[in-house]
Structure formats: structure tokens, C-alpha cells
Amino acid sequence: MSKPYTFVLIHGAWHTGDHWAPVAESLRADGHRVYTPTVAGFRESDPSVSHADGVDSIVQYIVDKDIQDFILVGHSFGGTIVSKVAEAVPDRIRRLVFWNAFVLESGKSINDESPPHYREMVQGGSSGGMFELPWEVWREAFLNDADHETAWRAYESLCATPVSMLEDKVELTKFYELIATGRLKASYLNCTEDTAMPHGEYAWHPRFSSRLGLCRIVQMPGSHEVIFTNPTALAGKMVEAGRD
């Protein structure tokens, strides 16, 4: 039993905060406090919401609830949100945890850091400024460790993502200063069967983790969506990644 921490969990694209429920339950059972806000633009599927709006919605949530001294976790797309939130409220954050998450170079977008076939998929497949992940990509590359029923039920629970969240460039100069000066501590949790970014040149780890300076690496078996297949183990690894 580790000491109790406060976690703020930021979801990935096509998800909302509700998807964290089994992870949050597991963390709370061990005595931790957990917040699972939804980034603006997701639950309501609003294409007019920019990446900056998404960041603001989370900063506002943290300030409104006056959450202090917390471990801020970002999954996948959520990594681009927590990097900006960290710039806004660095002194409230105990540690950042990137779980198979984007750590963008300053001035880059998610599309800029994705392999060509994903960029083409987003360009060709978005509609009305929103993008839904194709089933085949979800089943084979995102939730490769689930049986078919689990993968399908999870797919039906997804929402569309505003294309702005994937295309907006994110300025991160202050974030990298906070990392370089050690004012922000960061961990990277890597699921070893996560192929949402294909293994090799575009892999999550060490491509993104290596940008975090003296970063604690934690690994576990599982896919990009182990949130559906093993939320209890995921919660345990978040504690390993987030603890002092």
C-alpha cells in the first residue's frame, strides 16, 4: 500500500473522462483521490473547439476545484493537453505521467508527429471537422489484446474527435524549460504491445519518452487500450509511475 495521492487523469482522443471509471475505482480502493474531467470538444463532439480551448477547459476544472499537489496523467492525445496544463499551473503538479502519450516537439501537432498513413487517414476520413477512428484500426492497432466482443463494445463507446485537436500546433517552450530545470518531474508508462504508434521509427517509447529529460520509465504488458482489458494493472502502474 503506497501513501495516498491525488490523480487527475486526462483521456485520449475518441475517449471521455468516463472511460477511466474502472481505473479510478481501482485507485480509490487503494485510498487515492481521482479526478477524470473530459476535455472540451469531446463529450459534445464540437468541431469549433480548438486545442487551446481543450487545454483551458482542464485548467479551469483544476482551478475551480482548487486541486493541489496532484499527479497529472495524460494518455495518448492527452499528453498534449497535460503538457500545456503544466505550463499554466506548474506549482500545483506533483509529477507528470505520460501513458503512451504524445510529448510533442514545441510547435508541432499530433499529425506532424504521426506516421504518414495516419495523417492521410485523418485528412481523408474527417467529416464536418470531426474524425472517427475506423473500426479496423481500432481493432488491430489499438485494442489488439482484447477479444472481439470487448473490442466492439469499447468501439461503440467512443466519440468523434475534433480535427483541431490533431492538427493544431502546440507551443511548448515553457514546458520544456520546466522539464529542463527539474521544476517538473515526469514519468513515462509504456505498454509493450501498444502499436497505436507502430513499433520502430514512430514508436511511443523511446521516441517521446526521451524528450522528458531525467524521466522514470515504467512498462507493463498490454495494448494502447489496456484501460479496457486490464484497468486494475494499469492503476497499479500509474502509482508506480506517479509515486515519489
Next chain:
Amino acid sequence: MSKPYTFVLIHGAWHTGDHWAPVAESLRADGHRVYTPTVAGFRESDPSVSHADGVDSIVQYIVDKDIQDFILVGHSFGGTIVSKVAEAVPDRIRRLVFWNAFVLESGKSINDESPPHYREMVQGGSSGGMFELPWEVWREAFLNDADHETAWRAYESLCATPVSMLEDKVELTKFYELIATGRLKASYLNCTEDTAMPHGEYAWHPRFSSRLGLCRIVQMPGSHEVIFTNPTALAGKMVEAGRD
């Protein structure tokens, strides 16, 4: 318990279909149907058999038994066989599973895709058109996760491989069209301690798996020959790789 599937399992070099026995037993115990043919040239150690002959022997086997809607698994060298079998009978195949298997570039041979020290080993060590794997290579690089007795007993069960199987160039234009158009679905099962292809530049994964388009990646601990050290877990992972 997953729904029952039909598996056709194609062995690697120096093996015959008989080596699948404990894997097949485990799959059958879970209700699956399993076929384990031996590629022509192996059981009889016949150096006059070409790669094309080997492919034909498996196509004939499938047609003779009228096997339909099956998961076709290739291990190691067997990957070069299943790629060509898929060209011949694509509509019979539910999904391809490459288990630490060669996915050749069209027009290449196994030797072409192997590191220099293996090419030299085959050139220097073959006799009468057949090649036996040296014990030291088997023990250190193929069956690195077994104790000495298991490794030795397994070694004594091996057969020589016709050099043609390693040197014949394999034309795979149609195979790659079937993959690119999504008519063939493929998975890649990677054992994380498999050093039959050395980790790094020549590694099985992601070198070969990245050629399979939208491919499902499944991993498990173990060596290239986990068929001898953990056949039950291997069978379970084949279901994970092969299922819908």
C-alpha cells in the same frame, strides 16, 4: 473460451509438422480443429525439392482435405510458405498469423533477408544440398530459454533442410496486393526473447511485421522455439493472434 476455429500450422526449417503436437493438443482441448502438414522436402530430407514444390505440397494438402475458413500460421521459414499458399487459396483463409516468421520482400530469399553470418553459415555448412543447423546456434540463439537436456532432446528431433528452401527467391506480388487491399488479414506473433534473428537491425519485429500493413501485433515471452518450452502459452497466443 473463444469460439472454435480451424488452424493450419506450417512449421519452420529443420522441423516437421509433428513438432506442433503439444500445441495442437492444447488447441484441440479448447475445441479448435488443427492440421499440421509437413512441407515437402523436410520429412524425407530431399534436396531436389524446390521452394515452389514445398508450397505446392501444402496447397495440395489444403485442397485435398477441402479445408475452408482457416487460420493459417507460419513459423519462421514457414512464413515464406504461407505467403505463397495465401496467393493460391486466398478465399479459404480467415487470417494469416506469422509467428516469428519471414515476410519476404517480393523476389527475395530467406538468405537474402538474413544477416551475413547466417548466409556464410549456410554456404559453408551445407552438404549434398541439405543444411543442418549447428548445435551451438540452436542452443544459444534458437532455444535460449530451455535447459540443456530439453535443448538437446529437441535438437535430436530436427531434420536437415533443403538449401533450396533458404536460397530460392520468392515472388510475392499478389500476396502484397491481397494485404494492401485488405482481402487478407494478418497478425504477427513475436516472442520477446527470440534471437534466432538477432535483436536490432535484423530483428523479426518490427522488421517483418511492418510489411503487413494494418497488422495485429501479439507478443509473449520466450525464444524462437517456445514450441518446446511453453507450447500451451503458445497455443493461447495463436488464438489471440488468429481470432476475429
Next chain:
Amino acid sequence: MSKPYTFVLIHGAWHTGDHWAPVAESLRADGHRVYTPTVAGFRESDPSVSHADGVDSIVQYIVDKDIQDFILVGHSFGGTIVSKVAEAVPDRIRRLVFWNAFVLESGKSINDESPPHYREMVQGGSSGGMFELPWEVWREAFLNDADHETAWRAYESLCATPVSMLEDKVELTKFYELIATGRLKASYLNCTEDTAMPHGEYAWHPRFSSRLGLCRIVQMPGSHEVIFTNPTALAGKMVEAGRD
């Protein structure tokens, strides 16, 4: 239960032979004989001791005790010691095991083979010819799989390392001849969460393991310092790596 072997275990930088105690206990419980000498310059924190002196101290220990037919294990820095010990007494050694250890190119030092930020850390942080590992590096990059208390207690048990051990160039021509001719057999044990060398370009494996010719690869989960977090599993993997 494997047959009983004799192990000589050589510690890494900032460690002494005493740190092996729980590993040695586990090996002895399985019937193995175990020696855990401390390399000269470590227990006494003597900056005037050269790398060659450290090697001599271990050769002398082996000759004095007339240890024969043993598995020689080197951890981290210890890899540079066992490579030279192997040159001195090759006929006494049954097998070499490098556990996340340096396999230097002939004529190189540990600093030469380390990433730039480590070289700068040693240059900027040494005092009186000795170098102590900073706590933050230890906690995040070396003992990333421990809780805070375990990491801190372990840190308090460390000693300073003579800078000579990190900067002295090590000539290994004979070692590589012994490897190339097969007179020395080698295994490499890689902990998959070991980020003391960062994953990627500077990773332990396959960077160092690939220099060992036909080398047996064994892997286990855990950090660079799994000696503190899972000594029993480590002992088991040493047997897997070291056995015939």
C-alpha cells in the same frame, strides 16, 4: 532444479560485493557455490586505484582461492572487469554472463561508451577523484521499479566510485579473440526496464550484447537495480544465463 554451479559475481559501480547477499543466498539455497568479491577501490573509496588494479584484485582473489570452472557474472561496470579477468584466467571460466553490463570496444572507457549527459555528469560531479551518483539519477533511471523507501535505503548503502574506473581505457584484443574463437562462451541478461543506459541508441541491449558473437540472450522484467527489488528472480535468471 539445475545442477550445481560455481558463480563469481562482480558488482557494478557504487556497489560492493556485499550487495549481492540476497542473490547469493538464493543461489546457495539451490545448491550453487557463490563468491562475491569487492573490486579494489570500492569498499575503501580509494581514488588512486586504477581500472587495472581493480582487475588485478579480482584475478588475485580467484587465484588465491583457486576457484575453477565457474560462471563469471559482471553487472554494469562489472562487465569491464570480467572481460579483463577472462583474458587473465580464461581456462578457469565456464561461461561469462553480462547482466546489463558494459562490453567495451577495445581501447574504450565506460565514459567513451556512455551518452553525453553522463559524461558531463561525471566531469562536473566528481570530487577528489571519486564520483557519487546523484540521488535523482539513481531514483529515476537506476531504481525506477522500487518504492521511495526502498530506493532511498539502497542509495544510502552505496559507495563512491573512483573516477579512474569510468575513465580508464580498457584494451580487450585478447578478450575478443577468446570470444571469436569460441573459447569463451557468453550470455547477456537484460532487464527490460533498465534505463540506466537510456533505451534507444545507447541501450544496453542489443548495443553491447551484439559484440559477444554467438551469445545467449536472457531477459526479465525489472530495472538496473533489480538486485534490490527482485533478487530471487534475478538469481533464477543468472542460472538460465549461466547454465550449459
